[in-house]
Amino acid sequence: MKKEFPVFILGLAAAFVVPLIFLILVPYLQLSNADPEVYSEEDDVPTAWAYPSVWTGANKEGEHVYASLGCAYCHTQMVRPTYAGADMWRKGWGGNEEDGLARETRAADYSNDRRAMLGYMRIGQDLANVGARQRDRAWYHAKLYNARIQNVDSNMPSYKNLYRKQQIAQPSANAIKLEGRFAVEEGYEVVPTEKAEALVDYLLSRKMDAPLPGKNEEEEVAAK
Ligand code: HEC
Structure with a gap:
Protein backbone atom coordinates (compact mmCIF):
# COMPACT_ATOMS: atom_id res chain seq x y z
CA MET A 1 0.00 0.00 0.00
CA PRO A 52 -5.61 36.03 -41.60
CA SER A 53 -7.05 39.45 -42.35
CA VAL A 54 -7.79 41.89 -39.56
CA TRP A 55 -11.46 42.22 -38.64
CA THR A 56 -12.91 45.65 -39.03
CA GLY A 57 -15.71 47.12 -36.99
CA ALA A 58 -16.22 47.47 -33.26
CA ASN A 59 -16.78 43.86 -32.36
CA LYS A 60 -14.53 43.41 -29.29
CA GLU A 61 -17.29 44.60 -27.00
CA GLY A 62 -19.67 42.32 -28.88
CA GLU A 63 -17.35 39.38 -28.27
CA HIS A 64 -17.66 40.08 -24.56
CA VAL A 65 -21.46 40.21 -24.77
CA TYR A 66 -21.47 36.94 -26.74
CA ALA A 67 -19.31 35.29 -24.08
CA SER A 68 -21.23 36.67 -21.12
CA LEU A 69 -24.65 35.61 -22.44
CA GLY A 70 -23.53 32.04 -23.01
CA CYS A 71 -24.28 31.90 -26.74
CA ALA A 72 -21.43 29.38 -26.98
CA TYR A 73 -23.48 26.83 -25.02
CA CYS A 74 -25.70 26.39 -28.07
CA HIS A 75 -23.67 27.71 -30.99
CA THR A 76 -20.31 26.56 -32.29
CA GLN A 77 -18.00 28.62 -34.47
CA MET A 78 -16.17 25.88 -36.26
CA VAL A 79 -16.83 24.37 -39.68
CA ARG A 80 -15.48 20.85 -39.43
CA PRO A 81 -13.79 18.95 -42.25
CA THR A 82 -16.18 16.55 -43.97
CA TYR A 83 -14.52 13.47 -42.46
CA ALA A 84 -15.64 14.74 -39.03
CA GLY A 85 -19.16 15.94 -39.86
CA ALA A 86 -21.46 17.12 -42.63
CA ASP A 87 -20.92 20.85 -41.99
CA MET A 88 -19.77 21.66 -45.50
CA TRP A 89 -23.03 20.23 -46.87
CA ARG A 90 -25.13 22.75 -44.99
CA LYS A 91 -25.96 25.79 -47.06
CA GLY A 92 -23.87 28.82 -46.17
CA TRP A 93 -22.10 27.26 -43.20
CA GLY A 94 -18.73 27.24 -44.95
CA GLY A 95 -19.11 30.86 -46.10
CA ASN A 96 -20.04 32.60 -49.30
CA GLU A 97 -20.61 29.77 -51.76
CA GLU A 98 -21.53 32.02 -54.70
CA ASP A 99 -18.09 33.64 -54.59
CA GLY A 100 -16.45 30.24 -54.27
CA LEU A 101 -15.14 31.10 -50.82
CA ALA A 102 -16.78 28.36 -48.75
CA ARG A 103 -14.28 26.28 -46.84
CA GLU A 104 -13.58 24.57 -43.53
CA THR A 105 -12.32 26.60 -40.58
CA ARG A 106 -8.59 26.80 -39.91
CA ALA A 107 -6.85 27.58 -36.61
CA ALA A 108 -5.54 30.91 -37.92
CA ASP A 109 -9.12 32.11 -38.53
CA TYR A 110 -9.35 32.89 -34.82
CA SER A 111 -6.12 34.91 -34.60
CA ASN A 112 -7.91 38.22 -34.28
CA ASP A 113 -10.34 37.08 -31.63
CA ARG A 114 -9.52 37.55 -27.98
CA ARG A 115 -11.23 34.26 -27.28
CA ALA A 116 -11.97 31.56 -29.81
CA MET A 117 -15.65 30.81 -29.27
CA LEU A 118 -15.51 27.21 -30.44
CA GLY A 119 -18.67 26.37 -28.51
CA TYR A 120 -19.76 23.47 -26.31
CA MET A 121 -22.77 22.05 -28.10
CA ARG A 122 -24.55 22.66 -31.34
CA ILE A 123 -28.19 23.24 -30.48
CA GLY A 124 -28.47 26.11 -32.97
CA GLN A 125 -26.57 26.57 -36.23
CA ASP A 126 -22.83 27.02 -36.49
CA LEU A 127 -22.05 30.75 -36.52
CA ALA A 128 -18.50 30.74 -37.98
CA ASN A 129 -19.87 32.32 -41.16
CA VAL A 130 -23.19 33.76 -40.08
CA GLY A 131 -21.96 37.24 -41.12
CA ALA A 132 -21.46 35.96 -44.67
CA ARG A 133 -24.94 34.42 -45.00
CA GLN A 134 -26.93 37.16 -43.28
CA ARG A 135 -26.05 40.86 -43.61
CA ASP A 136 -29.29 42.47 -42.40
CA ARG A 137 -28.95 44.09 -38.94
CA ALA A 138 -32.73 44.14 -38.44
CA TRP A 139 -32.82 40.34 -38.91
CA TYR A 140 -30.29 39.87 -36.10
CA HIS A 141 -32.11 42.23 -33.77
CA ALA A 142 -35.43 40.47 -34.32
CA LYS A 143 -33.77 37.08 -33.69
CA LEU A 144 -32.16 38.24 -30.43
CA TYR A 145 -35.23 40.06 -29.18
CA ASN A 146 -37.42 37.02 -29.71
CA ALA A 147 -36.36 34.18 -31.99
CA ARG A 148 -40.00 33.10 -32.39
CA ILE A 149 -40.75 36.16 -34.51
CA GLN A 150 -38.98 34.39 -37.38
CA ASN A 151 -39.38 30.79 -36.37
CA VAL A 152 -42.44 29.80 -34.26
CA ASP A 153 -40.77 26.60 -33.07
CA SER A 154 -37.47 28.18 -32.09
CA ASN A 155 -36.05 27.17 -28.74
CA MET A 156 -33.47 29.92 -28.68
CA PRO A 157 -33.93 32.05 -25.55
CA SER A 158 -35.11 35.62 -25.88
CA TYR A 159 -32.58 38.34 -25.05
CA LYS A 160 -35.09 41.10 -24.34
CA ASN A 161 -32.82 42.67 -21.75
CA LEU A 162 -30.62 43.86 -24.64
CA TYR A 163 -33.53 46.00 -25.85
CA ARG A 164 -35.31 49.01 -24.47
CA LYS A 165 -39.01 49.80 -24.69
CA GLN A 166 -39.59 53.52 -24.97
CA GLN A 167 -42.34 55.95 -25.75
CA ILE A 168 -42.27 57.12 -29.35
CA ALA A 169 -41.35 60.77 -29.62
CA GLN A 170 -39.92 60.52 -33.11
CA PRO A 171 -40.08 56.97 -34.56
CA SER A 172 -36.55 55.48 -34.40
CA ALA A 173 -35.07 54.08 -37.59
CA ASN A 174 -33.68 51.05 -35.78
CA ALA A 175 -36.86 50.11 -33.89
CA ILE A 176 -37.72 46.40 -34.23
CA LYS A 177 -40.75 45.63 -36.37
CA LEU A 178 -43.19 43.92 -34.02
CA GLU A 179 -46.52 42.67 -35.25
CA GLY A 180 -49.33 40.44 -34.06
CA ARG A 181 -48.70 38.80 -30.70
CA PHE A 182 -45.27 40.42 -30.45
CA ALA A 183 -46.61 43.98 -30.78
CA VAL A 184 -46.10 46.40 -27.89
CA GLU A 185 -48.64 48.99 -26.67
CA GLU A 186 -49.56 51.75 -29.01
CA GLY A 187 -47.22 54.73 -28.75
CA TYR A 188 -44.26 52.55 -27.72
CA GLU A 189 -41.35 51.05 -29.66
CA VAL A 190 -38.51 48.65 -28.91
CA VAL A 191 -34.97 49.78 -29.74
CA PRO A 192 -31.59 48.05 -29.39
CA THR A 193 -29.23 49.11 -26.58
CA GLU A 194 -25.50 49.62 -27.20
CA LYS A 195 -24.86 46.06 -26.06
CA ALA A 196 -27.27 44.71 -28.68
CA GLU A 197 -25.59 46.79 -31.41
CA ALA A 198 -22.14 45.56 -30.32
CA LEU A 199 -23.34 41.95 -30.37
CA VAL A 200 -24.75 42.37 -33.88
CA ASP A 201 -21.45 43.96 -35.00
CA TYR A 202 -19.69 40.91 -33.65
CA LEU A 203 -22.06 38.50 -35.42
CA LEU A 204 -21.65 40.41 -38.70
CA SER A 205 -17.89 40.02 -38.36
CA ARG A 206 -18.18 36.21 -38.25
CA LYS A 207 -16.87 35.47 -41.70
CA MET A 208 -14.21 32.82 -41.58
CA ASP A 209 -14.14 32.37 -45.33
CA ALA A 210 -11.20 34.60 -46.33
CA PRO A 211 -9.44 32.89 -49.24
CA LEU A 212 -6.37 30.91 -48.19
CA PRO A 213 -3.02 31.93 -49.65
CA GLY A 214 -1.76 29.46 -52.21
CA LYS A 215 -5.25 28.04 -52.82
CA ASN A 216 -5.11 28.60 -56.56
CA GLU A 217 -1.66 27.02 -56.77
CA GLU A 218 -2.99 23.97 -54.96
CA GLU A 219 -5.89 23.76 -57.40
CA GLU A 220 -3.52 24.03 -60.36
CA VAL A 221 -1.35 21.25 -58.96
CA ALA A 222 -4.45 19.11 -58.38
CA ALA A 223 -5.63 19.75 -61.96
CA LYS A 224 -2.28 18.62 -63.45
C1 HEC B 1 -30.62 27.29 -25.69
C2 HEC B 1 -29.82 27.34 -26.87
C3 HEC B 1 -29.46 28.67 -27.52
C4 HEC B 1 -28.80 29.73 -26.97
C5 HEC B 1 -28.26 29.89 -25.55
C6 HEC B 1 -28.62 30.69 -28.05
N1 HEC B 1 -29.18 30.22 -29.21
FE1 HEC B 1 -29.11 31.11 -31.02
N2 HEC B 1 -30.22 29.59 -31.83
C7 HEC B 1 -30.65 28.48 -31.13
C8 HEC B 1 -31.45 27.66 -32.03
C9 HEC B 1 -32.11 26.34 -31.66
C10 HEC B 1 -31.49 28.31 -33.27
C11 HEC B 1 -32.22 27.83 -34.54
C12 HEC B 1 -33.66 28.23 -34.51
C13 HEC B 1 -33.86 29.67 -34.86
O1 HEC B 1 -33.49 30.07 -35.97
O2 HEC B 1 -34.38 30.42 -34.02
C14 HEC B 1 -30.69 29.53 -33.12
C15 HEC B 1 -30.44 30.44 -34.14
C16 HEC B 1 -29.59 31.52 -34.04
C17 HEC B 1 -29.17 32.37 -35.12
C18 HEC B 1 -29.57 32.20 -36.58
C19 HEC B 1 -28.53 31.39 -37.29
C20 HEC B 1 -28.85 31.13 -38.73
O3 HEC B 1 -27.93 30.75 -39.45
O4 HEC B 1 -30.01 31.28 -39.14
C21 HEC B 1 -28.34 33.34 -34.62
C22 HEC B 1 -27.66 34.44 -35.39
C23 HEC B 1 -28.24 33.08 -33.21
N3 HEC B 1 -28.99 31.97 -32.89
C24 HEC B 1 -27.49 33.86 -32.34
C25 HEC B 1 -27.40 33.64 -30.96
C26 HEC B 1 -26.71 34.52 -30.05
C27 HEC B 1 -25.96 35.76 -30.44
C28 HEC B 1 -26.88 33.99 -28.80
C29 HEC B 1 -26.42 34.57 -27.49
C30 HEC B 1 -26.90 35.88 -27.16
C31 HEC B 1 -27.65 32.76 -28.94
N4 HEC B 1 -27.96 32.58 -30.26
C32 HEC B 1 -27.98 31.90 -27.90
C33 HEC B 1 -30.36 28.17 -29.81
C34 HEC B 1 -29.71 28.98 -28.93
Whole structure:
Protein backbone atom coordinates (compact mmCIF):
# COMPACT_ATOMS: atom_id res chain seq x y z
CA MET A 1 0.00 0.00 0.00
CA LYS A 2 2.83 2.35 0.93
CA LYS A 3 4.38 2.05 -2.51
CA GLU A 4 1.13 2.26 -4.39
CA PHE A 5 0.23 5.67 -3.13
CA PRO A 6 3.15 7.62 -4.70
CA VAL A 7 2.60 5.69 -7.94
CA PHE A 8 -1.07 6.64 -7.86
CA ILE A 9 -0.23 10.32 -7.37
CA LEU A 10 2.37 10.18 -10.12
CA GLY A 11 -0.10 8.53 -12.47
CA LEU A 12 -2.69 11.13 -11.63
CA ALA A 13 -0.23 13.96 -12.32
CA ALA A 14 0.78 12.37 -15.62
CA ALA A 15 -2.87 12.02 -16.64
CA PHE A 16 -3.27 15.78 -16.35
CA VAL A 17 0.16 16.97 -17.46
CA VAL A 18 0.50 14.89 -20.64
CA PRO A 19 -2.76 16.16 -22.23
CA LEU A 20 -1.89 19.68 -21.06
CA ILE A 21 1.39 19.51 -22.94
CA PHE A 22 0.05 17.98 -26.15
CA LEU A 23 -3.36 19.63 -26.35
CA ILE A 24 -2.46 23.10 -25.11
CA LEU A 25 1.26 23.87 -24.85
CA VAL A 26 2.50 22.34 -28.12
CA PRO A 27 -0.33 23.83 -30.30
CA TYR A 28 0.14 27.16 -28.53
CA LEU A 29 3.86 27.25 -29.27
CA GLN A 30 3.28 26.15 -32.86
CA LEU A 31 0.55 28.65 -33.65
CA SER A 32 1.00 31.69 -31.41
CA ASN A 33 3.96 33.12 -33.29
CA ALA A 34 2.87 32.19 -36.80
CA ASP A 35 3.36 35.08 -39.22
CA PRO A 36 0.45 36.13 -41.41
CA GLU A 37 0.74 34.49 -44.82
CA VAL A 38 0.82 36.89 -47.74
CA TYR A 39 -1.21 36.35 -50.90
CA SER A 40 0.66 35.98 -54.16
CA GLU A 41 -0.49 37.21 -57.57
CA GLU A 42 -1.91 33.82 -58.49
CA ASP A 43 -4.28 34.05 -55.57
CA ASP A 44 -6.33 36.66 -57.39
CA VAL A 45 -6.81 38.71 -54.21
CA PRO A 46 -5.47 42.28 -53.64
CA THR A 47 -1.81 41.47 -52.79
CA ALA A 48 -1.62 44.01 -49.99
CA TRP A 49 -3.82 41.62 -48.00
CA ALA A 50 -2.48 38.95 -45.76
CA TYR A 51 -4.18 35.94 -44.24
CA PRO A 52 -5.61 36.03 -41.60
CA SER A 53 -7.05 39.45 -42.35
CA VAL A 54 -7.79 41.89 -39.56
CA TRP A 55 -11.46 42.22 -38.64
CA THR A 56 -12.91 45.65 -39.03
CA GLY A 57 -15.71 47.12 -36.99
CA ALA A 58 -16.22 47.47 -33.26
CA ASN A 59 -16.78 43.86 -32.36
CA LYS A 60 -14.53 43.41 -29.29
CA GLU A 61 -17.29 44.60 -27.00
CA GLY A 62 -19.67 42.32 -28.88
CA GLU A 63 -17.35 39.38 -28.27
CA HIS A 64 -17.66 40.08 -24.56
CA VAL A 65 -21.46 40.21 -24.77
CA TYR A 66 -21.47 36.94 -26.74
CA ALA A 67 -19.31 35.29 -24.08
CA SER A 68 -21.23 36.67 -21.12
CA LEU A 69 -24.65 35.61 -22.44
CA GLY A 70 -23.53 32.04 -23.01
CA CYS A 71 -24.28 31.90 -26.74
CA ALA A 72 -21.43 29.38 -26.98
CA TYR A 73 -23.48 26.83 -25.02
CA CYS A 74 -25.70 26.39 -28.07
CA HIS A 75 -23.67 27.71 -30.99
CA THR A 76 -20.31 26.56 -32.29
CA GLN A 77 -18.00 28.62 -34.47
CA MET A 78 -16.17 25.88 -36.26
CA VAL A 79 -16.83 24.37 -39.68
CA ARG A 80 -15.48 20.85 -39.43
CA PRO A 81 -13.79 18.95 -42.25
CA THR A 82 -16.18 16.55 -43.97
CA TYR A 83 -14.52 13.47 -42.46
CA ALA A 84 -15.64 14.74 -39.03
CA GLY A 85 -19.16 15.94 -39.86
CA ALA A 86 -21.46 17.12 -42.63
CA ASP A 87 -20.92 20.85 -41.99
CA MET A 88 -19.77 21.66 -45.50
CA TRP A 89 -23.03 20.23 -46.87
CA ARG A 90 -25.13 22.75 -44.99
CA LYS A 91 -25.96 25.79 -47.06
CA GLY A 92 -23.87 28.82 -46.17
CA TRP A 93 -22.10 27.26 -43.20
CA GLY A 94 -18.73 27.24 -44.95
CA GLY A 95 -19.11 30.86 -46.10
CA ASN A 96 -20.04 32.60 -49.30
CA GLU A 97 -20.61 29.77 -51.76
CA GLU A 98 -21.53 32.02 -54.70
CA ASP A 99 -18.09 33.64 -54.59
CA GLY A 100 -16.45 30.24 -54.27
CA LEU A 101 -15.14 31.10 -50.82
CA ALA A 102 -16.78 28.36 -48.75
CA ARG A 103 -14.28 26.28 -46.84
CA GLU A 104 -13.58 24.57 -43.53
CA THR A 105 -12.32 26.60 -40.58
CA ARG A 106 -8.59 26.80 -39.91
CA ALA A 107 -6.85 27.58 -36.61
CA ALA A 108 -5.54 30.91 -37.92
CA ASP A 109 -9.12 32.11 -38.53
CA TYR A 110 -9.35 32.89 -34.82
CA SER A 111 -6.12 34.91 -34.60
CA ASN A 112 -7.91 38.22 -34.28
CA ASP A 113 -10.34 37.08 -31.63
CA ARG A 114 -9.52 37.55 -27.98
CA ARG A 115 -11.23 34.26 -27.28
CA ALA A 116 -11.97 31.56 -29.81
CA MET A 117 -15.65 30.81 -29.27
CA LEU A 118 -15.51 27.21 -30.44
CA GLY A 119 -18.67 26.37 -28.51
CA TYR A 120 -19.76 23.47 -26.31
CA MET A 121 -22.77 22.05 -28.10
CA ARG A 122 -24.55 22.66 -31.34
CA ILE A 123 -28.19 23.24 -30.48
CA GLY A 124 -28.47 26.11 -32.97
CA GLN A 125 -26.57 26.57 -36.23
CA ASP A 126 -22.83 27.02 -36.49
CA LEU A 127 -22.05 30.75 -36.52
CA ALA A 128 -18.50 30.74 -37.98
CA ASN A 129 -19.87 32.32 -41.16
CA VAL A 130 -23.19 33.76 -40.08
CA GLY A 131 -21.96 37.24 -41.12
CA ALA A 132 -21.46 35.96 -44.67
CA ARG A 133 -24.94 34.42 -45.00
CA GLN A 134 -26.93 37.16 -43.28
CA ARG A 135 -26.05 40.86 -43.61
CA ASP A 136 -29.29 42.47 -42.40
CA ARG A 137 -28.95 44.09 -38.94
CA ALA A 138 -32.73 44.14 -38.44
CA TRP A 139 -32.82 40.34 -38.91
CA TYR A 140 -30.29 39.87 -36.10
CA HIS A 141 -32.11 42.23 -33.77
CA ALA A 142 -35.43 40.47 -34.32
CA LYS A 143 -33.77 37.08 -33.69
CA LEU A 144 -32.16 38.24 -30.43
CA TYR A 145 -35.23 40.06 -29.18
CA ASN A 146 -37.42 37.02 -29.71
CA ALA A 147 -36.36 34.18 -31.99
CA ARG A 148 -40.00 33.10 -32.39
CA ILE A 149 -40.75 36.16 -34.51
CA GLN A 150 -38.98 34.39 -37.38
CA ASN A 151 -39.38 30.79 -36.37
CA VAL A 152 -42.44 29.80 -34.26
CA ASP A 153 -40.77 26.60 -33.07
CA SER A 154 -37.47 28.18 -32.09
CA ASN A 155 -36.05 27.17 -28.74
CA MET A 156 -33.47 29.92 -28.68
CA PRO A 157 -33.93 32.05 -25.55
CA SER A 158 -35.11 35.62 -25.88
CA TYR A 159 -32.58 38.34 -25.05
CA LYS A 160 -35.09 41.10 -24.34
CA ASN A 161 -32.82 42.67 -21.75
CA LEU A 162 -30.62 43.86 -24.64
CA TYR A 163 -33.53 46.00 -25.85
CA ARG A 164 -35.31 49.01 -24.47
CA LYS A 165 -39.01 49.80 -24.69
CA GLN A 166 -39.59 53.52 -24.97
CA GLN A 167 -42.34 55.95 -25.75
CA ILE A 168 -42.27 57.12 -29.35
CA ALA A 169 -41.35 60.77 -29.62
CA GLN A 170 -39.92 60.52 -33.11
CA PRO A 171 -40.08 56.97 -34.56
CA SER A 172 -36.55 55.48 -34.40
CA ALA A 173 -35.07 54.08 -37.59
CA ASN A 174 -33.68 51.05 -35.78
CA ALA A 175 -36.86 50.11 -33.89
CA ILE A 176 -37.72 46.40 -34.23
CA LYS A 177 -40.75 45.63 -36.37
CA LEU A 178 -43.19 43.92 -34.02
CA GLU A 179 -46.52 42.67 -35.25
CA GLY A 180 -49.33 40.44 -34.06
CA ARG A 181 -48.70 38.80 -30.70
CA PHE A 182 -45.27 40.42 -30.45
CA ALA A 183 -46.61 43.98 -30.78
CA VAL A 184 -46.10 46.40 -27.89
CA GLU A 185 -48.64 48.99 -26.67
CA GLU A 186 -49.56 51.75 -29.01
CA GLY A 187 -47.22 54.73 -28.75
CA TYR A 188 -44.26 52.55 -27.72
CA GLU A 189 -41.35 51.05 -29.66
CA VAL A 190 -38.51 48.65 -28.91
CA VAL A 191 -34.97 49.78 -29.74
CA PRO A 192 -31.59 48.05 -29.39
CA THR A 193 -29.23 49.11 -26.58
CA GLU A 194 -25.50 49.62 -27.20
CA LYS A 195 -24.86 46.06 -26.06
CA ALA A 196 -27.27 44.71 -28.68
CA GLU A 197 -25.59 46.79 -31.41
CA ALA A 198 -22.14 45.56 -30.32
CA LEU A 199 -23.34 41.95 -30.37
CA VAL A 200 -24.75 42.37 -33.88
CA ASP A 201 -21.45 43.96 -35.00
CA TYR A 202 -19.69 40.91 -33.65
CA LEU A 203 -22.06 38.50 -35.42
CA LEU A 204 -21.65 40.41 -38.70
CA SER A 205 -17.89 40.02 -38.36
CA ARG A 206 -18.18 36.21 -38.25
CA LYS A 207 -16.87 35.47 -41.70
CA MET A 208 -14.21 32.82 -41.58
CA ASP A 209 -14.14 32.37 -45.33
CA ALA A 210 -11.20 34.60 -46.33
CA PRO A 211 -9.44 32.89 -49.24
CA LEU A 212 -6.37 30.91 -48.19
CA PRO A 213 -3.02 31.93 -49.65
CA GLY A 214 -1.76 29.46 -52.21
CA LYS A 215 -5.25 28.04 -52.82
CA ASN A 216 -5.11 28.60 -56.56
CA GLU A 217 -1.66 27.02 -56.77
CA GLU A 218 -2.99 23.97 -54.96
CA GLU A 219 -5.89 23.76 -57.40
CA GLU A 220 -3.52 24.03 -60.36
CA VAL A 221 -1.35 21.25 -58.96
CA ALA A 222 -4.45 19.11 -58.38
CA ALA A 223 -5.63 19.75 -61.96
CA LYS A 224 -2.28 18.62 -63.45
C1 HEC B 1 -30.62 27.29 -25.69
C2 HEC B 1 -29.82 27.34 -26.87
C3 HEC B 1 -29.46 28.67 -27.52
C4 HEC B 1 -28.80 29.73 -26.97
C5 HEC B 1 -28.26 29.89 -25.55
C6 HEC B 1 -28.62 30.69 -28.05
N1 HEC B 1 -29.18 30.22 -29.21
FE1 HEC B 1 -29.11 31.11 -31.02
N2 HEC B 1 -30.22 29.59 -31.83
C7 HEC B 1 -30.65 28.48 -31.13
C8 HEC B 1 -31.45 27.66 -32.03
C9 HEC B 1 -32.11 26.34 -31.66
C10 HEC B 1 -31.49 28.31 -33.27
C11 HEC B 1 -32.22 27.83 -34.54
C12 HEC B 1 -33.66 28.23 -34.51
C13 HEC B 1 -33.86 29.67 -34.86
O1 HEC B 1 -33.49 30.07 -35.97
O2 HEC B 1 -34.38 30.42 -34.02
C14 HEC B 1 -30.69 29.53 -33.12
C15 HEC B 1 -30.44 30.44 -34.14
C16 HEC B 1 -29.59 31.52 -34.04
C17 HEC B 1 -29.17 32.37 -35.12
C18 HEC B 1 -29.57 32.20 -36.58
C19 HEC B 1 -28.53 31.39 -37.29
C20 HEC B 1 -28.85 31.13 -38.73
O3 HEC B 1 -27.93 30.75 -39.45
O4 HEC B 1 -30.01 31.28 -39.14
C21 HEC B 1 -28.34 33.34 -34.62
C22 HEC B 1 -27.66 34.44 -35.39
C23 HEC B 1 -28.24 33.08 -33.21
N3 HEC B 1 -28.99 31.97 -32.89
C24 HEC B 1 -27.49 33.86 -32.34
C25 HEC B 1 -27.40 33.64 -30.96
C26 HEC B 1 -26.71 34.52 -30.05
C27 HEC B 1 -25.96 35.76 -30.44
C28 HEC B 1 -26.88 33.99 -28.80
C29 HEC B 1 -26.42 34.57 -27.49
C30 HEC B 1 -26.90 35.88 -27.16
C31 HEC B 1 -27.65 32.76 -28.94
N4 HEC B 1 -27.96 32.58 -30.26
C32 HEC B 1 -27.98 31.90 -27.90
C33 HEC B 1 -30.36 28.17 -29.81
C34 HEC B 1 -29.71 28.98 -28.93
